[in-house]
Amino acid sequence: MHGLAKRLGVLDIFCIAFGAMVSSGIFILPGVAHAKAGPAVVVSYLLAGCLMGSAALSTIELVTAMPKAGGDYFFIARAMGPAVGTVLGLLSWFALTLKSAFALVGIWAFAEKLLPFDSRAVVVGLAVFFTLLNLWGTKGSSLFQTLFVFVLLSLMSLFVVLGFPHVRIQNYVPFTPYGWNAVLATAGFVFVSYGGLIQISALAEEVKNPSRTIPLGLLSALGVTIAGYCLMVFVTAGILGSESLDASLTPISDAAAVFMGRGGEIALTVAAMTAFLTTANAGILSASRYLLSLSRDELLPALFGRVHPKRKTPVPAVLTTGVFLIGLFFVPLESLVKMASMVVLLTQALANACVVILRESRIHNYQPTFKAPGYPWLQIASLAGVILLVVEIGWETFLIGLVFIAAGLTFFWFYGRLKQQREYALLHVLSRLSARKVVRTALESELKAIIRERDELCLDRFDRIIEGSPVVDLAGPCSVNTLLDQLNPVLALRGLERPLSVQDLIGEEPPVKFVEIFPGIGVAEVSASRPDVFDVVLVRSRGGLRLPGAEAPIHALFFFLVGSDEQDFHLKAVAALAQVLQDPQFDTRWRHARNAQALKDLIVLADRRRVCALEPQ
Numbered sequence: 001m002h003g004l005a006k007r008l009g010v011l012d013i014f015c016i017a018f019g020a021m022v023s024s025g026i027f028i029l030p031g032v033a034h035a036k037a038g039p040a041v042v043v044s045y046l047l048a049g050c051l052m053g054s055a056a057l058s059t060i061e062l063v064t065a066m067p068k069a070g071g072d073y074f075f076i077a078r079a080m081g082p083a084v085g086t087v088l089g090l091l092s093w094f095a096l097t098l099k100s101a102f103a104l105v106g107i108w109a110f111a112e113k114l115l116p117f118d119s120r121a122v123v124v125g126l127a128v129f130f131t132l133l134n135l136w137g138t139k140g141s142s143l144f145q146t147l148f149v150f151v152l153l154s155l156m157s158l159f160v161v162l163g164f165p166h167v168r169i170q171n172y173v174p175f176t177p178y179g180w181n182a183v184l185a186t187a188g189f190v191f192v193s194y195g196g197l198i199q200i201s202a203l204a205e206e207v208k209n210p211s212r213t214i215p216l217g218l219l220s221a222l223g224v225t226i227a228g229y230c231l232m233v234f235v236t237a238g239i240l241g242s243e244s245l246d247a248s249l250t251p252i253s254d255a256a257a258v259f260m261g262r263g264g265e266i267a268l269t270v271a272a273m274t275a276f277l278t279t280a281n282a283g284i285l286s287a288s289r290y291l292l293s294l295s296r297d298e299l300l301p302a303l304f305g306r307v308h309p310k311r312k313t314p315v316p317a318v319l320t321t322g323v324f325l326i327g328l329f330f331v332p333l334e335s336l337v338k339m340a341s342m343v344v345l346l347t348q349a350l351a352n353a354c355v356v357i358l359r360e361s362r363i364h365n366y367q368p369t370f371k372a373p374g375y376p377w378l379q380i381a382s383l384a385g386v387i388l389l390v391v392e393i394g395w396e397t398f399l400i401g402l403v404f405i406a407a408g409l410t411f412f413w414f415y416g417r418l419k420q421q422r423e424y425a426l427l428h429v430l431s432r433l434s435a436r437k438v439v440r441t442a443l444e445s446e447l448k449a450i451i452r453e454r455d456e457l458c459l460d461r462f463d464r465i466i467e468g469s470p471v472v473d474l475a476g477p478c479s480v481n482t483l484l485d486q487l488n489p490v491l492a493l494r495g496l497e498r499p500l501s502v503q504d505l506i507g508e509e510p511p512v513k514f515v516e517i518f519p520g521i522g523v524a525e526v527s528a529s530r531p532d533v534f535d536v537v538l539v540r541s542r543g544g545l546r547l548p549g550a551e552a553p554i555h556a557l558f559f560f561l562v563g564s565d566e567q568d569f570h571l572k573a574v575a576a577l578a579q580v581l582q583d584p585q586f587d588t589r590w591r592h593a594r595n596a597q598a599l600k601d602l603i604v605l606a607d608r609r610r611v612c613a614l615e616p617q
Contacts, residue, residue: 025193
């Protein structure tokens with residue numbers, strides 16, 4: 001199976017996320033939203049952006065832990081199971097494609113103001129162009145996105161700077177003519193304006209250095225978008241006033257016409273069309289990755305998982321998304337757009353729930369490089385906010401959502417369920433609550449492979465030795481004799497001539513050389529009978545070992561068995577181990593590791609210098 005190329009940097013992520021958000025939410029909705037909330041609609045946009053920010057923090061944590069294609073589908077399936085993942089994956093694909101179709105409708109509506117003929121054929125041609133562009137490669141698509149976002153940001157900035165002097169303060173009186181409840185309700189209405197942000201997680205597998213790139217790209221895009229929305233809405237409301245603004249479906253262009261003339265109206269119409277272009281392109285780019293990820297997990301036919309060997313793009317997934325997009329362009333979209341809003345809210349709710357589930361599962365290989373602050377109160381508050389906004393959507397849309405969810409569950413029952421039985425984090429949480437042990441390790445192994453790929457960790461000789469090392473796990477406080485009773489049989493199998501005794505650890509030149517590297521962490525060495533032997537036994541004592549020469553009870557002991565020909569490598573191994581032990585959380589994580597494999601993973605997944613190319617396999 002061909003993998004996706006890692007070509008996206010911070011600027012690419014910023015432009016894709018910004019372009020995915022900025023479209024109808026600012027160029028069409030402000031007039032309708034102003035009719036609901038009055039001049040305080042600026043606060044509605046701010047509140048919606050802050051609520052999306054809480055979801056963004058949780059999403060960034062999940063994506064930096066699992067930077068794989070499919071984004072929210074991928075981590076929701078690993079947290080809550082393949083049934084929930086399948087439903088959300090299909091709904092997200094549908095919602096993103098729908099959002100792109102709505103962007104095409106926006107292009108058509110604005111093009112009608114500029115072109116003297118029916119422009120639907122032009123819009124369909126644009127859909128075909130975007131599909132071919134995404135077949136060409138992710139980097140080509142992102143370059144197109146970067147160019148258009150630069151034009152869009154320039155025109156938006158021009159609108160704000162030139163428009164501010166023309167703002168009339170009397171247009172803000174009264175500020176809340178319909179009350180603060182209307183302001184909150186309108187926040188739910190405009191929430192979809194930020195919906196494109198989370199879809200960037202679908203591209204995580206194609207990001208260079210995701211631990212740094214994704215947080216910087218997403219948070220900067222959200223900050224710029226919130227500022228841009230609030231400033232543009234403030235200027236528009238201050239220039240047009242309620243009578244003109246409430247009835248307008250092209251509010252930004254209408255405001256530009258007031259202080260910039262016909263040229264300004266055309267310029268902002270071009271800005272609106274540019275915004276719709278970037279949304280349509282980002283939608284195809286992101287939506288196709290959901291089909292790819294579902295196929296990889298055998299929840300869709302293998303056809304959708306094929307990646308072009310040269311372009312590194314999922315050709316069948318992109319083509320299917322493009323064809324479906326063109327079909328949706330000719331469908332009445334009002335109810336379906338509300339459905340897309342509900343999917344965005346559902347995704348946000350599940351992202352917050354996934355953070356709680358994965359943290360409480362205590363899976364040791366869940367290792368995000370970015371952790372959402374304020375846990376768990378941020379997630380709880382965000383879930384409460386989502387519930388309030390879902391109530392505002394209305395029963396009709398809610399029932400439509402239930403129909404789509406039922407369709408997704410039906411598909412999973414008759415297809416996906418027969419293909420896959422996946423372990424997921426919720427099982428670990430339930431096992432903790434019921435005191436039943438989960439013995440499966442498939443999820444731990446999958447997360448381990450993801451960490452290796454994310455952090456570009458090669459496997460050197462020391463790692464391979466650790467992977468094959470025996471583990472002696474002692475439950476309570478132990479004496480040296482108790483340790484040796486467990487250790488001697490293991491060492492005998494590894495090449496030690498005679499059993500060790502307490503006397504071997506004391507004296508001026510004891511056969512067993514022990515050094516306490518850090519409080520509670522020690523290294524011991526004994527000579528092997530054969531010159532080519534090099535091995536290590538990992539010892540954990542939860543209650544602590546009292547060893548001669550140790551100032552504190554030893555919880556982690558690394559017992560090296562070294563032949564005469566391996567002395568040089570022994571020095572390298574100790575140096576590698578010392579880098580691992582620099583982590584201030586190592587002792588705590590060592591004592592709380594769930595099993596022997598978790599102890600080994602603490603070492604082999606640690607951030608340290610490795611030179612693998614020159615070492616024998």
